[in-house]
Amino acid sequence: MSRTDSAPDSTSLAENVLGVPGIVFLVLAAVAPLTGMVVIAAIGIAVGNGGGMVAAFVVATVVLLLFAVGYAQMSKVLTSAGGFYAFVVKGLGRTLGLVAGFVAMLGYNCFVAGAIGTSGFFTGTVLKDVFGLDLDWVVWSAVSVVLVFLLSRRGIDVSAKVLGVSLVLEVSILLVMDFAVLFRHGFSFDVFRPSVMLQGAGGLALLFAANAFIGFEATALFGEEAKNPKRTIPRATYLAIGFIGVFAAFTTWAVVTAIGVAQAQDVAAAHLSTGDLVFSVSQDYLGGALTKVMMLLLVVSLFAALLALHNSATRYLYALGRVGVLPRVLGRTRARNGAPQHAAIVQLVFGSVVAVVFRLAGLDPVADLTASMTGFGTLGILALQLLAALAILVHFRRARDPRLVRTLIAPGLGAVGLGLIVTLAILNFPTLAGSSNGVVPQLPWLLLVVALGGLVVAVWLRRRRPAVYDALDADLEAATEKVDTSPAGH
Template sequence: MANQLQEHLPASPDKLSKDSLGVFGVVFLVLAAVAPLTGIIVITALGLALGNGAGMVGSFIIVTAILLLFGVGYAQMSKLLVSAGGFYAVVLKGLGKPAALVAALVAMLGYNCFVAGAIGTIGFFMQTVIAQLTGLNVHWFIWSLVAVSAAFLLSRQGIDFSAKVLGVGLILEVSILVIFDVAVLLRNGYTLDVFNPGIVFSGGAGIGFLFAANAFVGVEATGLFSEEAKNPRRTIPRATYTAIGFIGALSAVTTWAIVSALGTAQAQAVATDHLAAGDLVFFLSNDYLGDGLTKLMMILLLVSLFAALMALHNSATRYIYSLGRARILTPRLSRTRANGVPQRASIAQFALGIVVTGLFAVFGLEPLTSLIPSMTGFGTLGILTLQLLATLAIVVHFRKTRDRRLWATLLAPGIGLLGLGAVVVLAIANFSVLAGSDAPVITMLPWLLVAAIAGGLLLARHLRRNKPEIFAGLGQDLERLPQEIGQATGNLEEPSLSPVLLKEPTV
């Protein structure tokens, strides 16, 4: 009976589709949001030019180690939580309700800004690449609308379908990078100078670490899909380790190939020369792969950007759905289709993104100099801050419960906490570099974090005083859902939960 229930449980009214994703399905969803090809073309090139040059290889390795340490604690927390609330749920369990509402606002701001930036980015590059390859020049906002429409229609087919589509795109964009890496290895070999500490910590090393961390934004979203995963207590930790390890290895090796092709001493200068055009990787690809594969890489860049848009939308939608279910937002946003897709949250999320990008288009602002730096810059800062809050919550939770596994619940996440704290400080101190603009309106965006903190605390006070039933019920889903899944699958390995916390939430 348990096995029959375990196999693709149908979505109940207003519930996500259970047992739809395995480890690789979750990995495809989060790595698509990271967009490896886009990261190499944009983020690695920026790090080489503005950061520590050839030392970017070491930066990627160190940041990967920091995030894997974070992953050790996150894996333990994932065994206790099965919630589409992601880091909001982690903060709620570890730091309490007021801090969770702060995390909720930071998540809403960060992910929705990132999606708006992704809409503008794909519109801009579709206009540029298609005009260059075919001569057809259409305004970037029209291409943005085309991309959003396609992403919306595909996402409505179900999360398992989205994972398959994103998986195909991911394999294609990774394949072209691997081909480039092998081409450089066969012609030049890889230099070992990149591991010299004097090079890793040279020049703008802090900026290098910041851009390396930026390449991982989106990898933290594994927990958002836990309610839709098969055996989430095992799937989410494995997917987290796999995603962090994969993007870290791919970024480090491909950056190593780029530096080896340019020469350790010349890497930063050449990257700086190509900074304005943003064509460093295409320049090298033309030399090592030829014109045909370089044009293919340009097309795959559009595939990468579309996959990132779709994946970031899925993540942002699940935050909206979860907050609607908790009645922090209107409960109408927690309505789902028969296949478990949170349709109203999806419509609301894309509508917001279109309105934001549309305003930039109406006022004639160029996406590359205004929309993209402001939205993706603050989105990056918001998600990095969310990662920091979640890591703090993990450490605090396991200290409150006096967990004796010191490495897994204190030392590893504690070191990760210090590393992420340093990255967030770097992001705030160098926000104009991260956003790619020193315009006053953009450099003021980090103050939105202060507004989110104040707003979250005020919201907590308002709910406690005026809507105590909502405030009291914020944590019920966190305790109820793991038990429901355990009953359905016959897996009740976790300690029994309080009957009070297992009550159905008042809606």
């Protein structure tokens, strides 16, 4: 047994292991392009503005790129595994930073719980359709959880490689379909006519377009594990947002052209209950064999998203454990490869328990588990993005940064756009979640409860555990200084 194998747990993540491609793979896998097109884009076309969904993706891309301008500048000032929680501590102070940390922690963990249900359900459905293998969805969810744990404990670089392969496969099959539509009869430019872009529920279209980007914000979470993070993180962020936007708009354009711009909303609505709009287009343009391949790659896409989201959720638990807000055992890592294995175990146990509770209650894995958990997770992450946008603005105004375009105008416009998206998410939460069952419509109130919980914990720490409260700032400075003084930071 080597010395590293027998070494005790440390508190440091692996350093200098992720370049721009690795971080982009981690982020885009969480976004899950194939899942985004099969589920999110199809719903946006049906309940939003039909063929105008293409323009909605373009608008969402512009909003997030404007936000990314300030995000990139903040990434050069601060490097931390706390991601957006760390940004809020830096810009808005420790109290609101804890609020952001709690929102991030619960939002990502709920998202993973929903992803466990989604992965199990669709894996079971696809394998039954393709191979005739019929097992309960909770069995496939359990298999997914075990595989995620085994991969995540091998280190973030191993996850990045696995996710890179899955990303290439799922993007490739959609591009084959897109170009099949393009080469057969071209794309219709009617999607950019004002009457098409402004028809239907444009607000819902923008909301679902923004939903397809959920996961891009995770680039900051891997700063301590990145090579030269002050360059790597901004580049990875721009690449991730740009790729998601262009790919989503291009594929949606292909789908809308294939089914007809004028009747796109009606056709999508007819496929809403079965969720097979994209598969129906694939059947027409690629045939049955490649459509089955696409269905199998959907399973791969969902697993990749679960693995990537697990890595993100784990790092929020790790960051809050390292500073002492959560039990410090969560802030320990494997000495061998820097994997935060204690946080990983807690994260997967939480998601698994939630999934099992829904199964024992006889609730539907999609209409109930995915709708409630992923719906709330989406709302939480959107709110976290808005808090980070405000923190970036405040930080650079306090510093009186003279670069007004980069630190005020562009990120300010991005913050306004994110504010609109968060408002739309709250007002249309049952539609965003895809269900109005049970308590789902009331879940936005949970966001307020979580925020109040963060405030209460902040007040308690300041009075009873001032060392931990003060450490919220010290931890950020220590992490940033460590990166700045290491070979990877130059």
